Amino acid sequence: MIFLKGPGSISVKVPPYNLNKYYSNGQLYLQNKLDPKEPESIPDPDFIDPPQLFLCNSVGLPFWCSNCRSIKTQRAHHSSKLGHCIPKFDHYCLYIGTIIAQNNFTWFLCFVMCFEVLFIYIYVATFANSRSVLNYGSENTLHPAAIIMVACNGFFSLMLLALNFSFARVFKFNETSVDFLQIGKAKQYRFKLYSKRKSLRDFLFPTKLNRDQTYAQFINTQRYVNVEHPDQLNIRVVLPLPENQHPFNKGRWENFIDWFRKYDFQTAEEVVVHEETTFSNTFKSWVFQQVKAGEGHIFGSADITPVTV
Numbered sequence: 001m002i003f004l005k006g007p008g009s010i011s012v013k014v015p016p017y018n019l020n021k022y023y024s025n026g027q028l029y030l031q032n033k034l035d036p037k038e039p040e041s042i043p044d045p046d047f048i049d050p051p052q053l054f055l056c057n058s059v060g061l062p063f064w065c066s067n068c069r070s071i072k073t074q075r076a077h078h079s080s081k082l083g084h085c086i087p088k089f090d091h092y093c094l095y096i097g098t099i100i101a102q103n104n105f106t107w108f109l110c111f112v113m114c115f116e117v118l119f120i121y122i123y124v125a126t127f128a129n130s131r132s133v134l135n136y137g138s139e140n141t142l143h144p145a146a147i148i149m150v151a152c153n154g155f156f157s158l159m160l161l162a163l164n165f166s167f168a169r170v171f172k173f174n175e176t177s178v179d180f181l182q183i184g185k186a187k188q189y190r191f192k193l194y195s196k197r198k199s200l201r202d203f204l205f206p207t208k209l210n211r212d213q214t215y216a217q218f219i220n221t222q223r224y225v226n227v228e229h230p231d232q233l234n235i236r237v238v239l240p241l242p243e244n245q246h247p248f249n250k251g252r253w254e255n256f257i258d259w260f261r262k263y264d265f266q267t268a269e270e271v272v273v274h275e276e277t278t279f280s281n282t283f284k285s286w287v288f289q290q291v292k293a294g295e296g297h298i299f300g301s302a303d304i305t306p307v308t309v
């Protein structure tokens with residue numbers, strides 16, 4: 001079923017967001033030249049109106065896939081092997097040889113659980129028959145097959161245990177392994193920039209990056225959200241996200257259920273509407289609160305705001 005279902009694909013291509021007016025208005029706003037009655041820009045069929053908020057890079061632009069010629073919506077990542085973007089890309093499973101993402105994650109979960117039950121059964125069966133296992137042949141030695149079996153079982157059980165931690169994180173924060181790796185990297189670069197202490201990772205694997213390169217890496221791995229200004233019309237703000245913010249976390253049950261949903265979009269507008277709903281209400285109110293407090297930078301300005309907490 002993991003293969004039959006496949007990781008999923010994006011059914012509709014999403015054209016670039018129409019951000020020109022926000023960009024130029026942002027620049028006018030910073031110079032105090034913004035006319036509040038300025039007419040809205042003329043709709044362009046090659047562009048689409050952006051959602052209220054979306055994940056973006058440090059300057060506030062959405063992530064674009066040049067292969068698929070579409071905006072990467074639904075937290076998608078491009079697979080060069082499959083030749084298209086995959087929504088909610090979690091990881092590439094070496095043992096099964098396929099990508100685990102939105103469509104086949106639940107089947108992968110079932111697959112792992114079946115193996116866990118099998119390993120528990122092997123442990124129970126080995127201990128239930130411990131008398132014959134311990135008294136192999138005429139001498140009091142362990143059965144060689146039992147030793148190999150318990151060793152293999154132990155190895156695979158540990159691997160599954162690690163996977164269980166990964167599942168727990170997925171359901172707790174609604175963040176995929178890809179998200180988690182990115183957050184981890186940003187944390188590592190931030191630590192290098194702002195902490196006087198050396199992290200264990202730096203001590204074990206020293207890197208030759210200078211401060212500017214580390215800063216550039218930090219800006220590249222840092223997550224940002226581009227959001228409509230709650231008070232100013234036609235202005236957008238680029239806000240950096242601290243690692244402790246989980247934009248898609250809607251509670252464990254809702255996070256779990258989301259993997260079972262089948263999304264079948266017909267138009268790009270439907271995808272854009274869906275993009276807004278992927279963010280939790282708690283996160284949205286946190287974002288508006290931050291913007292009102294003057295955090296982040298106006299979309300259209302040359303500034304880049306890193307998180308320094």
Ligand SMILES: [Zn+2]
Pocket residue numbers: 065066067068069077078079083084085
């Ligand atoms: Zn792509």
